[in-house]
Amino acid sequence: MRSWITVAALAAGLGALFVAPGVALGPRTTGDAGTAAALRSALDGTKGHRGIAVAVVEHGRVSTAGVGDRGDGEPVTAATPFQVGSIGKVLTGMLLADLAGDGVVRPDDTLRATLPGSTSDITLAELASHRSGLPRLVYRDPLQTVRLVTANLHGRDPYAGQDARWITRADQQPGEGRGTIRYSNFGAALLGQALAGRTGVPYPELVHRRILAPLGMDATTYDVPAGHAAGSTAGGRTVEPWTGPGWAPAGVGLWSTVDDLARLLVAVQWDRAPGVDATVPRFAGDDGTRIGYGWFTTSYGGREVLWHNGGAGGFRAYAGLDRAQGRGVVVLANTDRAVDDVGLRLLGVTPPDRGPSLPSLVGAALGVAFSFLAGLTLIGTAKGSRTELATAAVWAVASLALGYRLGTWTTVPGWVWAAGVALTAGGLVVAARRWRDAPHRGGWRRWTATAASVTAALLAVWLVAPV
Numbered sequence: 001m002r003s004w005i006t007v008a009a010l011a012a013g014l015g016a017l018f019v020a021p022g023v024a025l026g027p028r029t030t031g032d033a034g035t036a037a038a039l040r041s042a043l044d045g046t047k048g049h050r051g052i053a054v055a056v057v058e059h060g061r062v063s064t065a066g067v068g069d070r071g072d073g074e075p076v077t078a079a080t081p082f083q084v085g086s087i088g089k090v091l092t093g094m095l096l097a098d099l100a101g102d103g104v105v106r107p108d109d110t111l112r113a114t115l116p117g118s119t120s121d122i123t124l125a126e127l128a129s130h131r132s133g134l135p136r137l138v139y140r141d142p143l144q145t146v147r148l149v150t151a152n153l154h155g156r157d158p159y160a161g162q163d164a165r166w167i168t169r170a171d172q173q174p175g176e177g178r179g180t181i182r183y184s185n186f187g188a189a190l191l192g193q194a195l196a197g198r199t200g201v202p203y204p205e206l207v208h209r210r211i212l213a214p215l216g217m218d219a220t221t222y223d224v225p226a227g228h229a230a231g232s233t234a235g236g237r238t239v240e241p242w243t244g245p246g247w248a249p250a251g252v253g254l255w256s257t258v259d260d261l262a263r264l265l266v267a268v269q270w271d272r273a274p275g276v277d278a279t280v281p282r283f284a285g286d287d288g289t290r291i292g293y294g295w296f297t298t299s300y301g302g303r304e305v306l307w308h309n310g311g312a313g314g315f316r317a318y319a320g321l322d323r324a325q326g327r328g329v330v331v332l333a334n335t336d337r338a339v340d341d342v343g344l345r346l347l348g349v350t351p352p353d354r355g356p357s358l359p360s361l362v363g364a365a366l367g368v369a370f371s372f373l374a375g376l377t378l379i380g381t382a383k384g385s386r387t388e389l390a391t392a393a394v395w396a397v398a399s400l401a402l403g404y405r406l407g408t409w410t411t412v413p414g415w416v417w418a419a420g421v422a423l424t425a426g427g428l429v430v431a432a433r434r435w436r437d438a439p440h441r442g443g444w445r446r447w448t449a450t451a452a453s454v455t456a457a458l459l460a461v462w463l464v465a466p467v
Contacts, residue, residue, distance in 0.1 A: 093294020159244025192249020231314020367407020
């Protein structure tokens with residue numbers, strides 16, 4: 001018994017050294033001190049953040065600040081590029097409005113009339129307002145789901161290699177939800193590629209000509225810029241930047257700065273942005289949020305906020321504008337912890353009570369389950385046969401690896417995993433002591449089942465292991 005306790009204690013101490021500790025926002029500050037202080041006050045804790053840049057717009061005047069670091073030891077500044085994800089959808093919506101204003105397209109044009117080779121009667125306006133009935137993502141083959149899951153587990157780019165042709169050759173027929181607002185990354189991507197097809201100009205070049213260049217947004221780009229922030233999970237695992245040029249109109253691969261996005265908000269505030277008509281709310285959702293072309297409008301206690309957020313691997317972004325108050329805010333961060341509520345607080349709006357997000361709850365449950373269940377099973381199998389002991393021992397160790405990689409260790413404290421290490425170590429001691437006296441229960445069926453179970457454990461660890 002004493003050796004069991006000793007081994008468990010040593011294992012717990014060792015586990016505590018290696019558990020993913022997560023990240024926390026450091027003390028480094030650049031830019032306007034008052035704006036940086038306001039940002040820190042708007043945070044609901046610093047855990048899970050690494051670096052954040054912010055721009056606050058007051059009646060056309062912009063103040064900026066950066067806190068924390070880029071992920072490479074350098075401080076965040078207002079000029080630090082971040083991936084901004086779905087904020088790129090507002091550019092696509094404004095592109096539609098701008099081209100429509102010049103008579104190049106009409107919002108009620110169909111894909112069949114706009115995109116060469118398409119037979120779909122979905123309209124451009126439906127795509128821009130998420131009312132097309134198209135799915136959130138599109139899967140071209142059964143293996144894509146596996147690739148998507150493994151890419152996300154490994155922190156790899158799930159959209160790599162998916163170009164414009166990949167998007168335009170996918171099924172474009174609407175589903176049952178047509179006419180209601182159901183968020184679709186695929187629909188936004190298809191809209192941008194249709195506009196590019198109509199004009200004969202590749203989407204990145206088209207949006208630069210029509211939207212970015214007129215606003216002086218020179219730091220907003222679909223190419224990887226120098227000095228960019230490095231993305232990670234809130235738990236500290238490095239995540240590759242997302243690419244996939246076919247998805248560019250949905251925001252994949254888009255980099256920007258708070259300086260540039262503040263220019264966009266100022267131009268929208270004064271109705272000077274190309275395609276500003278995209279911001280007009282045209283359609284209402286079930287939750288009271290309305291949408292124009294890409295831009296959402298939500299009422300908070302009588303205050304209407306024009307906004308969009310974004311997420312891309314290890315990045316989160318939020319841009320919001322209260323036109324009546326003349327106040328706007330941009331928040332860019334280089335972990336996957338959301339910053340929407342930070343933006344709302346900086347606007348002077350009390351965020352709704354959202355509760356823990358589903359991904360964080362799932363991550364917490366996976367971390368706890370994998371850290372403890374297999375170890376408990378191993379202890380419970382101590383009186384089993386040798387094949388049962390061997391199988392349980394392999395799964396116990398494999399489960400620790402799974403818990404380490406899949407657990408949300410910002411929601412659940414890291415000592416939980418260390419406790420799981422202690423439990424498993426103790427179980428291994430008990431199993432080792434029992435091994436000599438454990439009965440032999442052979443037979444080809446039992447050994448085949450054992451080999452299959454051990455193979456499954458090793459395969460599970462391989463799927464989530466860093467590459």
